Amino acid sequence: MxxxxxxxxxxIGLLNGFAAYGMWGLVPLFWPLMKPAGAVEILAHRMIxxxxxxxxxxxxxxxxxxxxxLMRRPRKLALVTxxxxxxxxxxxxxxxxxxxxxxxxxxxxYFINPLVTIALGVVLLKxxxxxxxxxxxxxxLAAVVVLTVGYGRLPWISLTLAFSFAAYGLVKKKVNxxxxxxxxxxxxxxxxxxxxxxxxxxxxxxxxxxTEGAGHAALLAATGVVTAVPLICFGAAAIRVPLSTxxxxxxxxxxxxxxxxxxxxxxxxxxERWAGFALVWLALSLLTWDALRTARxxxxxxxxxxxxxxxxxxxxxxxxxxxxxxxxxVRSQERTA
Numbered sequence: 001m002x003x004x005x006x007x008x009x010x011x012i013g014l015l016n017g018f019a020a021y022g023m024w025g026l027v028p029l030f031w032p033l034m035k036p037a038g039a040v041e042i043l044a045h046r047m048i049x050x051x052x053x054x055x056x057x058x059x060x061x062x063x064x065x066x067x068x069x070l071m072r073r074p075r076k077l078a079l080v081t082x083x084x085x086x087x088x089x090x091x092x093x094x095x096x097x098x099x100x101x102x103x104x105x106x107x108x109x110y111f112i113n114p115l116v117t118i119a120l121g122v123v124l125l126k127x128x129x130x131x132x133x134x135x136x137x138x139x140x141l142a143a144v145v146v147l148t149v150g151y152g153r154l155p156w157i158s159l160t161l162a163f164s165f166a167a168y169g170l171v172k173k174k175v176n177x178x179x180x181x182x183x184x185x186x187x188x189x190x191x192x193x194x195x196x197x198x199x200x201x202x203x204x205x206x207x208x209x210x211t212e213g214a215g216h217a218a219l220l221a222a223t224g225v226v227t228a229v230p231l232i233c234f235g236a237a238a239i240r241v242p243l244s245t246x247x248x249x250x251x252x253x254x255x256x257x258x259x260x261x262x263x264x265x266x267x268x269x270x271x272e273r274w275a276g277f278a279l280v281w282l283a284l285s286l287l288t289w290d291a292l293r294t295a296r297x298x299x300x301x302x303x304x305x306x307x308x309x310x311x312x313x314x315x316x317x318x319x320x321x322x323x324x325x326x327x328x329x330v331r332s333q334e335r336t337a
Contacts (some may be wrong), residue, residue, distance in 0.1 A: 013240025017249040020233035023226070025256025028106075029264075030226055031098045033219055037208040039096035041201060042223065044194035045209070046091060049224025051187035054180055057228070066181045076175055083171040083182070084189035090164040097157045103261030104269065108147070109161025110254040111280050114287055115140040116166040124170070132290040136283040143279035150272030179235040183228065247291060251284065 034042045058064060070076055097106040115137055121127040129137070147155045172182060201207040209217050238246060258277075261267045 009240050013237045016233040017237035017241060017246060020230045020237060021249050021252035023230040024253040028098045028103045028257055028260050031095050039092060039099060042095050043092045044197045045220040046223040046227055047187055047190035047194040049221050050227040051191050053224040053228045054184045058180060058184055066177055070185060079171055079175045080185045081189050083168055084186040086164050086168045087186060088190060090161060093160050102157050103257060103265050104267045105155055105157045106161060107254040107257035107261060108158040112140055113162045113165050115283055116162040120166050120170060130290060132286055136286040139279055139283040143276045146272060146279060147276035150276055179231055183231060
């Protein structure tokens with residue numbers, strides 16, 4: 001069977017990327033359809049039906065070898081449990097904030113998420129930042145101060161979403177297993193508490209599943225689809241498009257969420273909130289520009305190294321000093337980048 005051409009692969013990756021971030025951006029339209037179910041009930045259904053769907057997919061593609069290996073590694077299992085806990089907080093706060101009329105503030109959390117990820121990298125991983133990155137983080141902090149004044153309180157929804165998602169990404173990096181497998185493991189951790197909560201809710205006569213009609217029950221079950229499908233599309237995009245492109249696509253989701261909050265849900269945007277968002281967008285513009293510039297420098301350094309390797313055969317003893325000098329020049333470029 002012929003393999004798709006690289007250009008087609010890139011196109012497929014872009015389409016999947018747009019689909020993933022587009023669905024994540026439009027999901028605020030979905031959660032209000034669950035009412036009168038509360039945020040915690042919706043969250044519990046999301047956990048259970050996500051596990052059912054992802055489990056079926058893994059069953060069809062017969063990819064279960066990872067589960068036995070994970071069970072034999074307590075440290076990795078602990079990290080999966082931590083990831084499940086953190087993403088539970090993220091999902092719960094997000095669902096509540098959308099249904100409580102805070103879509104714009106929720107979108108802010110995903111706008112500032114890259115800045116928080118960088119800050120965590122400095123604090124926890126002792127990473128060194130370039131001057132532009134420090135500037136972006138400083139502008140981001142100024143934005144939080146302006147928005148605190150604008151809201152009359154700390155924008156806790158945004159900060160909770162940003163920090164929980166950044167921490168989730170950090171833990172997942174340590175776990176290092178595939179997207180579907182990771183989701184199956186995390187929702188398996190969430191399953192029993194979610195099921196216990198739903199059974200308790202039913203015993204109190206407060207469950208809406210089965211009491212609000214078949215359509216409502218189907219919508220609650222569809223939370224698994226809404227969770228899994230964007231993740232599958234994201235996985236298809238991640239292996240086909242460059243990381244820099246994926247980094248740009250990630251802004252689609254909060255842009256859509258922000259647009260829905262202002263234009264569809266008609267949330268208030270006084271001048272001080274616009275000022276705070278403008279500072280956040282400035283910080284993200286600086287980060288994006290710096291990332292693209294660094295990627296171009298790295299690409300030039302790699303091309304120079306490849307050209308040097310082709311131009312000077314390693315077996316030529318006379319040319320070895322010159323080749324070493326060129327290699328050192330490339331390393332120097334990489335260090336400056």
